[in-house]
Amino acid sequence: MNQSVIFADAISIDGKKQLLKLVAHQQGMRIECVLSFARLQQLCKTPVNVDNAASLLEGVRFEVEELAETLIEEDAFDEWGRIEI
Known part of the structure; x- marks a missing residue:
């Protein structure tokens, strides 16, 4: 596991879009990660x-x-700069 990516414990839930949002940090950069309910x-x-x-x-x-x-690590960011899991 690469310790250069750190995940915050907090999550947020968007019921309308049926998404969970997690935040990761890598080298001081905040990265929003989204995970669909599906x-x-x-x-x-x-x-x-x-x-x-x-x-x-x-x-x-x-x-x-x-x-x-x-x-x-693969730089798979979407057009909004997020990672879609």
């Missing part, structure tokens, strides 16, 4: 909604952070 459901094999999204993320957080870290 992708989270694929990872945890459980239906996701606003009420359970945060707790389901915690169950697969290590895997999500590994995926995000790989995408960051």
Whole structure:
């Protein structure tokens, strides 16, 4: 695991867009990472909604952070400068 990418513990949930937002930091740069409810459901094999999204993320957080870290290292940023997991 590359320790140059650090993830904050806090997440935010956008119920309208059905997204979770995580923040990573790499060499002083703040990177927003987004994870759709659909992708989270694929990872945890459980239906996701606003009420359970945060707790389901915690169950697969290590895997999500590994995926995000790989995408960051590959410079796979979207047009808004975010990483879409």
